[in-house]
Amino acid sequence: xxxxxxxxxxxxxxxxxxxxxxxxxxxxxxxxxxxxxxxxxxxxxxxxxxxxxxxxxxxxxxxxxxxxxxxxxxxxxxxxxxxxxxxxxxxxxxxxxxxxxxxxxxxxxxxxxxxxxxxxxxxxxxxxxxxxxxxxxxxxxxxxxxxxxxxxxxxxxxxxxxxxxxxxxxxxxxxxxxxxxxxxxxxxxxxxxxxxxxxxxxxxxxxxxxxxxxxxxxxxxxxxxxxxxxxxxxxxxxxxxxxxxxxxxxxxxxxxxxxxxxxxxxxxxxxxxxxxxxxxxxxxxxxxxxxxxxxxxxxxxxxxxxxxxxxxxxxxxxxxxxxxxxxxxxxxxxxxxxxxxxxxxxxxxxxxxxxxxxxxxxxx
Numbered sequence: 001x002x003x004x005x006x007x008x009x010x011x012x013x014x015x016x017x018x019x020x021x022x023x024x025x026x027x028x029x030x031x032x033x034x035x036x037x038x039x040x041x042x043x044x045x046x047x048x049x050x051x052x053x054x055x056x057x058x059x060x061x062x063x064x065x066x067x068x069x070x071x072x073x074x075x076x077x078x079x080x081x082x083x084x085x086x087x088x089x090x091x092x093x094x095x096x097x098x099x100x101x102x103x104x105x106x107x108x109x110x111x112x113x114x115x116x117x118x119x120x121x122x123x124x125x126x127x128x129x130x131x132x133x134x135x136x137x138x139x140x141x142x143x144x145x146x147x148x149x150x151x152x153x154x155x156x157x158x159x160x161x162x163x164x165x166x167x168x169x170x171x172x173x174x175x176x177x178x179x180x181x182x183x184x185x186x187x188x189x190x191x192x193x194x195x196x197x198x199x200x201x202x203x204x205x206x207x208x209x210x211x212x213x214x215x216x217x218x219x220x221x222x223x224x225x226x227x228x229x230x231x232x233x234x235x236x237x238x239x240x241x242x243x244x245x246x247x248x249x250x251x252x253x254x255x256x257x258x259x260x261x262x263x264x265x266x267x268x269x270x271x272x273x274x275x276x277x278x279x280x281x282x283x284x285x286x287x288x289x290x291x292x293x294x295x296x297x298x299x300x301x302x303x304x305x306x307x308x309x310x311x312x313x314x315x316x317x318x319x320x321x322x323x324x325x326x327x328x329x330x331x332x333x334x335x336x337x338x339x340x341x342x343x344x345x346x347x348x349x350x351x352x353x354x355x356x357x358x359x360x361x362x363x364x
Contacts, residue, residue, distance in 0.1 A: 004030055004057060006039035011053070018105025022068060022112040025103035026055070029066075029114060035059050054117060065117035066100070075254045076102065076111035081159055082253040086227065090146045095139045097251040118249060121241075123234040125271045128280070132239040135246035137283045140232070140268070143250070144261045145291040147227035156227050156258050163228050163259030165215045168311035172211070175314040176204045178321035187324055193333055196340060200317060203343055207310055214307045221300040222260030223293075230255030232268040266305035267312075269349050277349055298350040305349045313342055 011019045037059035045052040051070040083099040098116035236252045269277045285295040320332035
């Protein structure tokens with residue numbers, strides 16, 4: 001039995017599944033009946049869905065802060081494998097999230113993960129500090145170079161995903177198929193909504209036609225396959241002050257998988273102002289060079305970066321289109337319109353290219 005005052009009211013009114021199991025697990029993790037304490041704050045953290053919370057406690061007169069996150073079972077397993085198996089196997093366990101425990105909702109549809117709270121140390125994309133950036137890129141490079149060619153990669157692909165050319169082609173085809181469902185009588189279409197659907201279909205069909213050329217470019221310039229974080233935003237990149245400098249941790253491995261390193265690098269670079277990207281890329285190249293890696297030219301990277309971003313756009317089209325076809329969810333058209341804006345706004349990662357074309361892709 002937990003002696004944490006207020007824990008019995010955790011997430012009251014949130015309508016979250018598995019709250020009773022989460023409360024019980026938190027009580028155990030905080031010390032059970034051997035401690036005295038209370039819940040002093042619960043804060044919903046930003047996410048696409050209301051499923052991440054910061055919880056602050058006092059336990060035996062000391063402060064304790066945790067983050068809890070509700071996940072689907074497959075995603076929970078992926079995060080578990082990253083934190084407890086894959087990263088530790090290569091000596092990188094100090095650079096991932098600190099997973100303390102888990103609690104399953106009775107039907108098995110959801111799993112709650114409990115993490116140590118790393119604080120508010122995410123990288124600032126607007127004004128990247130060179131010292132903090134170096135610590136972050138060093139960890140990204142270590143993950144990429146150490147996992148390249150590693151025997152764990154088949155397992156990472158099995159329980160993660162394939163984020164190479166298959167990700168591009170399958171998502172483009174699925175997005176086309178999903179949009180083609182949006183026809184009367186299944187879905188009522190105004191002229192504006194029909195035009196939106198048709199414009200997106202035209203973009204996707206062009207991408208499908210370009211698939212062979214993009215696949216060739218990815219083979220030549222995308223780089224070796226490795227473990228990818230899969231969602232390498234600055235919000236998932238924490239750089240925490242430590243003795244003698246900084247320590248970086250990569251959190252939220254929900255989209256982890258296997259593919260060319262450029263998939264992660266494109267996501268990461270696009271979070272920063274255009275004027276910062278060249279020196280960040282140069283830092284990656286500098287830190288990867290001791291492993292015998294070299295970067296392709298910027299114009300070649302632009303093409304594979306664009307392919308990765310278009311694959312992500314296509315993936316995001318599928319789900320609002322499915323919601324429209326199955327549930328007539330009007331919010332789906334709002335999301336589709338937003339995604340069309342992403343296509344229109346996408347610019348090359350490197351707008352000015354002056355260096356000669358690389359002869360080959362990054363090779364170990």
